Each structure stands twice: as structure tokens, then as C-alpha cells.
Amino acid sequence: MIELHSSPTPNGQKVMIMLEETGLAWKHIDVNIRLGEQFTPGHLKLSPNNKIPAIVDSDGPDGGPYTMMESGAILVYLAEKTGQFLPKDARQRYDTLQWLIFQMAHVGPMFGQANHFNNYASVDIAYAKDRYNNESVRLYRVLDNRLRDSTWLSCDEYSIADMATYPWTKGHKDRNVDQTGFPNFMRWFDAMEARPAVQRNNVMATEIRARMAVAAEGKSTVNIFDTKDNAARLTQATRT
Numbered sequence: 001m002i003e004l005h006s007s008p009t010p011n012g013q014k015v016m017i018m019l020e021e022t023g024l025a026w027k028h029i030d031v032n033i034r035l036g037e038q039f040t041p042g043h044l045k046l047s048p049n050n051k052i053p054a055i056v057d058s059d060g061p062d063g064g065p066y067t068m069m070e071s072g073a074i075l076v077y078l079a080e081k082t083g084q085f086l087p088k089d090a091r092q093r094y095d096t097l098q099w100l101i102f103q104m105a106h107v108g109p110m111f112g113q114a115n116h117f118n119n120y121a122s123v124d125i126a127y128a129k130d131r132y133n134n135e136s137v138r139l140y141r142v143l144d145n146r147l148r149d150s151t152w153l154s155c156d157e158y159s160i161a162d163m164a165t166y167p168w169t170k171g172h173k174d175r176n177v178d179q180t181g182f183p184n185f186m187r188w189f190d191a192m193e194a195r196p197a198v199q200r201n202n203v204m205a206t207e208i209r210a211r212m213a214v215a216a217e218g219k220s221t222v223n224i225f226d227t228k229d230n231a232a233r234l235t236q237a238t239r240t
């Protein structure tokens with residue numbers, strides 16, 4: 001059994017999609033980051049960087065429980081555990097790792113910063129919004145160019161690189177990324193949404209969000225965008 005300690009953010013959803021694709025037995029343990037649950041001693045044992053997602057596999061590499069943080073590493077782990085979605089052919093395998101790391105190093109951080117400065121920053125900074133919005137559109141262009149030459153992101157096989165990238169790109173309409181300017185991206189996006197595992201993920205993500213909202217009723221939230229407070233929270237939770 002795999003426990004996924006998470007929230008249905010893009011980083012959480014990519015692991016949910018992989019778990020659904022592989023058919024592994026798994027359950028979602030809700031970690032509400034708006035309530036600061038990522039700073040509990042229990043969660044910090046799984047994820048020392050106070051982030052979601054983290055997994056606990058009761059049947060780890062040596063047969064005992066194994067814990068992991070970092071969504072990209074979790075996808076590689078699950079791929080190697082099941083022998084699925086990380087091609088065996090060396091070139092295709094390295095292509096998959098390239099596009100997985102491209103998502104981890106560029107798509108996630110840049111889209112995340114754009115979302116922050118567009119929707120959550122306490123001050124309106126035009127320079128920051130332009131910087132991350134322009135970079136996000138450029139990254140959609142990289143994806144569209146790649147998908148002109150390749151059926152799936154890494155090669156002709158569906159892989160963990162596709163699963164990692166899809167949840168981050170759901171907001172493409174807000175950036176006017178559509179059929180006219182990005183036809184290869186749209187072909188891929190529609191192919192992703194036709195997959196039953198992806199459809200199950202999307203339903204589950206909505207259900208989990210609703211469940212977490214009910215569980216959070218009447219509780220005080222933390223401002224996770226205050227990095228000074230986050231540093232203090234981590235120090236407080238882990239000081240010996």
C-alpha cells in the first residue's frame with residue numbers, strides 16, 4: 001500500500017495520475033497546506049522541506065517501508081517499482097528524464113511564480129508579473145515545438161514526463177494558449193484528458209478539495225506566502 005500525503009495541487013496530482021495509471025494500491029492522506037499541516041512533526045519526518053507531496057510505500061526497495069519527498073523523484077521511483085512509464089530503451093529513457101526535469105526546473109517554478117504574483121502577492125509588481133507571465137508563455141512554446149516533433153513529450157511512449165507536466169498546464173486558456181497558436185500542445189492536452197486515469201485524477205482532485213474545505217471550516221489558516229513566517233515555523237517545529 002502506498003500512502004500519498006498530499007493536496008491536489010499540480011505537484012500532488014502528477015503523483016495521483018501515476019498511481020492511477022500503474023494500478024498500485026494507494027490512499028490519499030490529506031495535508032492541508034493552508035492550515036500549515038506541512039509543518040507538523042509527522043509530516044516533516046516524511047518531507048523535511050515542509051512540502052507536499054510525500055509518499056510512504058509499505059513495500060519499499062528492501063521490502064520494508066520507504067518514504068520519499070519530491071514529486072519528480074517519486075515518479076521515477078514508482079516507474080522503476082512497476083516497470084511502467086519510464087522507457088527501457090536508453091535514448092528514450094534519457095529523453096524522458098530530460099523532459100521530466102524540464103517540468104521540475106522550469107514549468108513548475110515559473111508557472112508557480114506567475115500564479116503567485118498574479119493572484120497572491122501582497123503588492124502589485126508589474127515587473128514580476130511580466131517576467132513570469134512572459135516566461136510561462138515561452139514555456140508553452142517550448143512544449144508546442146516539442147510536441148510538433150514527438151507524439152508524447154519525451155518520445156513515442158506516454159511517460160512520467162507527460163504526467164508531471166499535464167496538471168501544470170490546465171490553466172492554458174487563461175494565457176490564450178489555444179488551437180490557433182499552439183496546435184501541437186492542444187493535441188497532446190486533449191490526448192491527456194482522454195486517458196481514464198487522468199479523468200479519475202480530475203474527479204478525485206475536486207472531491208479531495210471539497211473534503212479538505214469541509215475539514216478546514218472554522219480553523220485558522222496560515223499565510224504560506226510569507227517566507228519569513230515559514231522559516232520561523234520550520235525552526236519552531238524542528239528545534240531540538
Ligand SMILES: N[C@@H](CCC(=O)N[C@@H](CS)C(=O)NCC(=O)O)C(=O)O
Binds near residue numbers: 009012033052069071
Ligand atoms: N519540488 C517540489 C515542490 C513541492 C511544492 O512546492 N509543494 C507545495 C504545494 S504544490 C507546498 O507543499 N507548499 C507548502 C509550503 O510551501 O509551505 C516537488 O515537486 O515535490
